Amino acid sequence: MKKIILTGDRPTGPLHLGHYFGSLRNRVALQHEYDQFVMLADVQALTDNAENPEKVRNNILQVALDYLAVGIDPKQTTIFIQSMIPEIAELTIFYLNLVTLARLERNPTVKDEIKNKGFDNNIPAGFLMYPVSQAADITIFNAHLVPVGHDQLPMIEQTVELARKFNRIYGEVFVEPEALVPEDVGRLVGIDGKAKMSKSLGNAIYLSDSPDELTKKVMSMYTDPNHLKVSDPGQVEGNVVFAYLDIFDQNKAEVAELKAQYQRGGLGDVVLKKRLNVLIQDFLAPIRARRESFAKDPDAVMQILKAGTAHARSVAAQTLCKVKKAMKIDYF
Ligand code: TRP
Numbered sequence: 001m002k003k004i005i006l007t008g009d010r011p012t013g014p015l016h017l018g019h020y021f022g023s024l025r026n027r028v029a030l031q032h033e034y035d036q037f038v039m040l041a042d043v044q045a046l047t048d049n050a051e052n053p054e055k056v057r058n059n060i061l062q063v064a065l066d067y068l069a070v071g072i073d074p075k076q077t078t079i080f081i082q083s084m085i086p087e088i089a090e091l092t093i094f095y096l097n098l099v100t101l102a103r104l105e106r107n108p109t110v111k112d113e114i115k116n117k118g119f120d121n122n123i124p125a126g127f128l129m130y131p132v133s134q135a136a137d138i139t140i141f142n143a144h145l146v147p148v149g150h151d152q153l154p155m156i157e158q159t160v161e162l163a164r165k166f167n168r169i170y171g172e173v174f175v176e177p178e179a180l181v182p183e184d185v186g187r188l189v190g191i192d193g194k195a196k197m198s199k200s201l202g203n204a205i206y207l208s209d210s211p212d213e214l215t216k217k218v219m220s221m222y223t224d225p226n227h228l229k230v231s232d233p234g235q236v237e238g239n240v241v242f243a244y245l246d247i248f249d250q251n252k253a254e255v256a257e258l259k260a261q262y263q264r265g266g267l268g269d270v271v272l273k274k275r276l277n278v279l280i281q282d283f284l285a286p287i288r289a290r291r292e293s294f295a296k297d298p299d300a301v302m303q304i305l306k307a308g309t310a311h312a313r314s315v316a317a318q319t320l321c322k323v324k325k326a327m328k329i330d331y332f
Helices: 017-030 042-046 053-070 086-098 101-106 108-117 130-139 150-170 211-219 240-248 252-264 269-295 298-326
Strands: 004-009 035-040 077-081 145-147 178-180
Touching: 004 017, 004 130, 017 035, 017 053, 017 145, 035 053, 035 298, 042 053, 042 130, 053 077, 053 269, 053 298, 077 298, 086 130, 086 150, 086 298, 101 108, 108 130, 108 150, 130 150, 145 150, 150 178, 150 298, 211 269, 240 252, 240 269, 269 298
Parallel strands: 004 035, 004 145, 035 077, 145 178
Antiparallel strands: none
């Protein structure tokens, strides 16, 4: 039997290059060897978007298109919608008894998000406990492996704690999952040079960006603020254009030469940006083309999600039966 993968994304906006290198690429590679489930985490998206349900709804299709565009193949991967699996919500309720408020408040990713979102003392309870819901997402499918970006490691840690505690108290039901984090190319900086590409920081290159949007973003990338004239020596360290060339330019020898020339002085940003733009355009062109062809028939995409959700639900229902039996709440 193939081992199981579960991963997912909050449908709050289209996916970007950070998602691609952080997790999508892994999912495409792993789907042949594993029984893979990919979740559109709309319930989790609502934990900080309760007042924007239409945003979450609209992005279900957008994120599904991104998945299909990068090559997540519905014949090999079960793509499904979280809210259509009420068994996940049931398991979340049971898990909530196995975690303390103090533990929830310690999760470093959640802490960061609380700060960034400016919740102050008005943290929605559903938001604070979403790692518990995420533990239910993962364990209800008996997932062995969770391919995610670095920021998700605290979630997997909490998932393992919950699965272990459940198994200890009620008997062995759950697999303890492991995170699969990509090698370091995974960390793609934003076009502004901030450590992380993110929708909320407005520094992302989307898989669905048009050629013009992409060109504009590449031409506005952060370089070396002290590199004013072409003849000035420039910094490679912290220079976004070079960080991206390291990923997208296969000609490593030439990149090394360009870096040396830049550091000596005499190489302008525009030349480098044009070179990079061609490379990212070539990279995104086939993804964009596939996305456009799927986007012509949204009903067919929704049918893919419907079939995936039906399959996912049958798996989740089986696990929930075992859960209730173990907890001795299988009355009738
Ligand atoms: N928290 C993830 C994110 O913000 C999305 C997610 C929800 C997820 N449930 C999951 C990821 C289960 C992996 C496994 O991107």
